[in-house]
Amino acid sequence: MLGLLPVGLMASTFGPESGTSWIVASVIAVGSLALSAMWLRDSWPSRLQSLLSVVAVSLGVAVSSLILDNPVIGFLGTATYVVLTVFVVCFHAVRLLTLTWAVASVALGILFVRLAATDAVVAICALVIVVLLNVFVAISCRAVIKLLQPNAHHGDIEQLTGLLHRGAFYSSVATLLASRSRSDDKYLVVLAVNIDSFSLLLGLSGSGGGNRARVTVGQALRETVRHNAIVAHVADDDFLIADTFTTADASPLVERIRGSIAATPQRLTASIGVVVTPLPPLAAEPPDEVLDKLIGIAQQAIEQARMTGGNQVRYVLRPNLEDPDDAGFDNNGKTA
Template identity: 30%
Template sequence: MRRSAVMGWWRQADQFDWFSVYLHDRGLQLQWRLATFAFTALLGALPLMMLGSPLGPDNTMTRSIAIVAAVCVFGAALLWLIRWPTRRQSLVYNVVCSASTAATCLVVSSPYAGLMGCTIFAAIGGFLAYFHVIAHVIGNFVLALVCATITASELIIDTGDAALTIASVLTVVAINFGVPFGIHTLVHTLRIDLRNSDRDPLTGLLNRRSVYNAVHEIAVAQQGSASVRLNITMIDLDEFKKLNDTRGHAVGDEALADVGAVLRENCSGDAVMGRLGGEEFVIADSEPAPEHAKTVERIRAGIAATPFQITASLGTCSVNVEPGTAMKHPEFVDRLLHVADAAMYRSKRAGGDRIQYAHLDQVSAE
């Protein structure tokens, strides 16, 4: 049980897309960009300031390394001033900041100053904890420990003060452990709570607002070095009003809950499933065409097999998304839902209990 809990913690999803959308929807991305730019610019100023200190770099090579580190960090800061980065750019930003911090800590002539400089890794780790997976947080933590070990060894050799060295190392370890891992736990819990608050209480599926965010996330997350397929399926129950009128709304609610169960039983684990309102449902996934066709057919048959004598009209929209595509939120999702909705109404006009397919032209980078 403990092992499975640890594995689940290790495999927790990257927060970048979810948190980026969350900040975008609340108009907070600009504030985050400016704050990150300011922090990074201050980080870049540190090695330059140490050039004027007797405790700073004391030879040509270490001074050159400090200057290169500062230039790299200032370059990383400019990214946040220009735009909100992609996931890959965010990871590169963190690598640059971590490497530059390590270089700055190791080139100063005072091992105590270098050891105390290792506390800066906590801020970088905190950023990683907000946006990225735990493996990246641990990687940053390990780099901080390596730098702390090297500078602590130099400190005890220079001063012979074991108490000061141990206290300094404990300070560095405590800050680098407590800040990033505390943030990671908090953000992961917040994500779960926010997702649960955005669920339809009757079916347990996502509600309309959460569907938009989740579909955008799955589209962005699936982007890589090759084109990916995104499928949106709209589902509308046939003659549902008749069921409510003849058997009552309580039975209608039971039918809606059963439809939600049919979706969960037949969709893949990474599919987005939502109830948009009334008797209208939506699914988003990235399955290849043959598997997607089998999934929607199982859903159609599963709904028809419920004990409420109802059927459903389904319409799907599939699109190939090229790497680097700029997908404006929520316009991109709106377009897909509109095409899938039109296909669903074709199914309904044809008599219901059937599936209509549509395919958008290939979406490429702007």
């Protein structure tokens, strides 16, 4: 859309006036639409494609600003480097931002000289505004990224969904159990979520549709649970959630999860197994073994939910961890 602005300015007295400038503006607009189309495909662009796009857009913004006869409007055009700065900071290394800003500096320098010939004060103010805006946005984006994931490491993240993988899930739950200091949290809740009819979805929409389903379900889970809950994508259609509760009633969370999954664009449903167990007895047990047992019980609960048609929840309260095969579905479980 930013690439279309020079073409739109052709209708203005401040826009490009020569025939050559019109051709350049049209080429930039077409090129911008072509680059944007890469992000509308089923798969993300490769890293090289993204790098080349950043370089092309950097040059395009510079040329778009310089072909305008009015340098004040040209400075306004260079403000769009903010969009590129945000993208580079979020998805690429700092050295690419250095390249982007180097191209921007050349354009700003030329515009400054042109504008300073008629009004040096306005030229200085325009330059300061554009520079400060880009620097502030870059620093703010980096700070926000660090604040959102203060303890996350890239090796812990499953790349497709952005959630934790199985190993990181185990590690995070072990840390949760070891560092539990809130006396009002009395129960550990483990949820296993399985997307219903996932094989049918793959058959109908292919791997692209399956990936979209995983991503949307992962996003729905992340947006539904509390900020300190532990969420992982552990298999094609399987997700795990762990959190601590003050009561043994996890149904409000479960119903929110079911609603968020049903609200996804694909209108998906899921079978969910929920295990709720008191925290104090877990303190003396090896966390990995405890979690193995709880996940196994939750997966058994999912199988029972799927056997009754799917799109259901099976709760298991205070399971017998000494004998996971005797989890107590008949006495403590219920179907919702």
